[in-house]
Amino acid sequence: MADPPDRPAAAPDELEIRAAWRRDDPRIEADAIAFWERLGLLPPGTSPEQRAKELIAVAYRGDRLVAVSTATIEWFEHLRARFAVLRGATDPEHRRSRAQLALAMPSRDALERWALDHPEEKLAGGLAFVETGEWGDFARLPVWPQSDLALVGYTKDGRQVRAAWFDHYRLD
Numbered sequence: 001m002a003d004p005p006d007r008p009a010a011a012p013d014e015l016e017i018r019a020a021w022r023r024d025d026p027r028i029e030a031d032a033i034a035f036w037e038r039l040g041l042l043p044p045g046t047s048p049e050q051r052a053k054e055l056i057a058v059a060y061r062g063d064r065l066v067a068v069s070t071a072t073i074e075w076f077e078h079l080r081a082r083f084a085v086l087r088g089a090t091d092p093e094h095r096r097s098r099a100q101l102a103l104a105m106p107s108r109d110a111l112e113r114w115a116l117d118h119p120e121e122k123l124a125g126g127l128a129f130v131e132t133g134e135w136g137d138f139a140r141l142p143v144w145p146q147s148d149l150a151l152v153g154y155t156k157d158g159r160q161v162r163a164a165w166f167d168h169y170r171l172d
């Protein structure tokens with residue numbers, strides 16, 4: 001996960017995961033902004049520059065960024081704790097090649113390390129609102145591999161709510 005500046009690009013068919021959480025890495029941010037703009041993946045009104053500050057980790061194939069995970073930290077009233085609300089997107093040409101699965105554990109680790117270093121943030125874990133149609137049978141798994149996101153309920157509009165608590169976090 002460390003990113004020495006002179007590292008060679010990964011082989012074109014290999015996924016390389018790079019950490020981005022709270023690093024303000026200009027190269028990764030610029031690549032992510034180009035990714036969102038090229039693919040039109042951001043909802044209208046969302047600033048790519050702002051979303052770039054929410055990057056947790058990214059996946060490259062060769063020198064092309066092909067997938068991102070991002071998070072905003074939000075109070076989640078139903079579980080009465082602050083969570084990193086996770087979002088993921090993969091370049092359509094690179095979907096179903098396990099890019100999101102590859103991002104899941106490094107993303108969780110990066111957030112957990114940061115939470116341990118910033119106890120004042122009281123970050124309890126990760127949370128995802130999942131469009132079940134995007135994930136096929138994967139959405140039927142009670143606990144997702146790599147991310148440990150467990151199904152905790154459904155929103156009124158039918159999305160799954162999935163949560164993974166950090167082991168170090170203690171309820172108030």
Ligand SMILES: CC(C)(COP(=O)(O)OP(=O)(O)OC[C@H]1O[C@@H](n2cnc3c(N)ncnc32)[C@H](O)[C@@H]1OP(=O)(O)O)[C@@H](O)C(=O)NCCC(=O)NCCS
Pocket residue numbers: 067088089090091094095096097098099100101102129130131134135136137138
């Ligand atoms: C949803 C999304 C992030 C998945 O990214 P991805 O990199 O293709 O996901 P992965 O390859 O890591 O998939 C992991 C597993 O999820 C399931 N899965 C993912 N996409 C699926 C699909 N379109 N149909 C059925 N199952 C799917 C599969 O079980 C897959 O494992 P497998 O390919 O070995 O069977 C991607 O399709 C995307 O960017 N969609 C648009 C943005 C979006 O909807 N974000 C998430 C909203 S909840």
